[in-house]
Amino acid sequence: DLRNHLKKTFVNSKSKNNNDKVDDHNKRSIFVFASDKSLDDISAPLRACFHQELKIESPDESQRGEILQWTLTPSFPSDPVSLFALSSSLSYRTGGFFAADLISLSAKSS
DSSP: OHHHHHHHHHHHHHHHHSOOOGGGGGGSOOOOOOOOSOGGGSOHHHHHTOSOOOOOOOOOHHHHHHHHHHHHGGGSTTOHHHHHHHHHHHHHHOTTOOHHHHHHHHHHHO
């Protein structure tokens, strides 16, 4: 099983890299991060290797509009109507974008 394979690999690499006791690995914390766009695409045996799952959702259309208004304001300091129209249009067309994606998009447009 995958969990045992990972455990054996870790123990073997530790004993090859230094002369620590094999049981010493139980005293150390190991952090493994994985990401996928769909949790359903990850097999059950692989998911069982992780103790915790964290789901981060992309912002909804309203939240994307707020982020875009904030990042585009320097480009439209005296034209709030155009800023609102642009941010509304972009927020509709940028589903699945995260804040970093929106900031990058705004930076490219200015």
